Amino acid sequence: MKDKKKIYIAGCGGMLGEAFYKVFSENYKLKCTDIDVNEGWLSYMDFREIESYKTDVKNFNPDYIFHVGAFTDLEYCEKNIQDTYLTNTLSVENATLISNEIDVPLLYISTAGIFDGSKDSFDDWDLPSPMCHYARSKYAGELYVEKNSKKFLICRAGWMMGGGPNKDKKFINKIMDQLKQGKKEIFVVNDKFGTPTYTHDFAQNVKLLVEKELWGLYNMVCEGLTGRLEVAKELVNILGLDKKVKITTVGSDHWKEEYFAPRPDSERLINAKLNSLNLNIMRDWKVCLREYLDNYYEGYL
Numbered sequence: 519m520k521d522k523k524k525i526y527i528a529g530c531g532g533m534l535g536e537a538f539y540k541v542f543s544e545n546y547k548l549k550c551t552d553i554d555v556n557e558g559w560l561s562y563m564d565f566r567e568i569e570s571y572k573t574d575v576k577n578f579n580p581d582y583i584f585h586v587g588a589f590t591d592l593e594y595c596e597k598n599i600q601d602t603y604l605t606n607t608l609s610v611e612n613a614t615l616i617s618n619e620i621d622v623p624l625l626y627i628s629t630a631g632i633f634d635g636s637k638d639s640f641d642d643w644d645l646p647s648p649m650c651h652y653a654r655s656k657y658a659g660e661l662y663v664e665k666n667s668k669k670f671l672i673c674r675a676g677w678m679m680g681g682g683p684n685k686d687k688k689f690i691n692k693i694m695d696q697l698k699q700g701k702k703e704i705f706v707v708n709d710k711f712g713t714p715t716y717t718h719d720f721a722q723n724v725k726l727l728v729e730k731e732l733w734g735l736y737n738m739v740c741e742g743l744t745g746r747l748e749v750a751k752e753l754v755n756i757l758g759l760d761k762k763v764k765i766t767t768v769g770s771d772h773w774k775e776e777y778f779a780p781r782p783d784s785e786r787l788i789n790a791k792l793n794s795l796n797l798n799i800m801r802d803w804k805v806c807l808r809e810y811l812d813n814y815y816e817g818y819l
Contacts, residue, residue: 522547526580528565528613529587531556533681533688534627537717538586541725549578552587556684566604568612575616582728584625585613588656590678591687592631592779595652606655607662614667623669623733625724630676630712630739632657635782638711641790642674642737649780660735669733673724676739676787677749679807680717682814689746690810693753697763698819706750708767711784713739714749716806723792723799732795737787740803744786749807756808757819 524547527538531552539550539559551563551574565571565587575583588606589595595602610626617624631653632646648654663670679690696704715738723738747767754760770781792798 523581524549524578525582525584526575526578527551527584527586528563528571528575528609529585531560531685532587533678533685534675534717534720535586536681536685537721538584538724541718541721549574549580565609565612568615571609571612572616572619576620579620580622582623582625583613583617585610586625586627588627590629590652592650592652592781593777595655596650596779599651602651602655603658606652607658610659611662611666614663614670617670618666618668621668623671623728624663624667625671625673625728626659626663628660628672628674629653629656630674630737630785630787631782632660632674633782633785635784638784639743639786639788640737641788642735643790649782652779664735671724671727671733672735673720673727673738674736674787675720676713676715676785678715678717678720679810680814683818686814689749690753690807693750694815694818697754697757697759702762703764703766704750704754705766705768705772706747707770707773708745708747709769709783710781711743711745711786713743713786714803714807715739716801716803716810719800719806723797726797726799730797732797734791736791737789738792738800739787739789740800740806741789741798742803744803749803752804752807753811756811 527550530550531554553564563574632648633640634647646657648657789798
């Protein structure tokens, strides 16, 4: 029987790492690491420390390195600039150097947030123009990998949803928490637009590219251009709470003290490259949102 290929997944403790574990663990041998060991299948490793990162990877001797973790809280990144670049950029340089040294492909996760919102939507070949330190740190990682990695995948995600109450620190869980608290009125911005990205679909599409060995840079988001307001309305409708919960629209200025990091008005991505290659298996965001709520939030409210 043929031995399973091995993947070293660094920064695997969050919402995306959980999906990678579930999608890849059946067909691959995994070593999943993080500084936050919050699952039985995780072990400790700080990818900001290149020597310990290199030793841990070499001891596992993988066929691929997936560099998944990052600081994604935009306000934290604005307030902790040095820590942001150490974690989101210099660690990616570490991963690139290690993957080159052992001659294996590298996966790096980037973000729709690297664009400036100057257009309604952005394809794989549009030029990024990051607006905040989070976006700048992620784009710097992109540039380093593209220039220096021997063989790489860069996959750009949009508004991530996945992981459930324990791991989701993003928009969906913030709305769910308000509903759990019994709030009858939810305030949602009507001037921010993007594309949700279900972690499980993202991991499956990465798997497809890895197995076909189609390296390079790809936008990878769910189908359907939308905005924060429409996502919130769809969530409330799926839960059957549209008659009980009022959604009040506000502009981004309503949250300017809490969410002070610059954000693009639109960070909608188009999976142009995946579509051209007939390799886009990302489903519509509404289908994924329903599946996500069914699989992770049953009995939550």
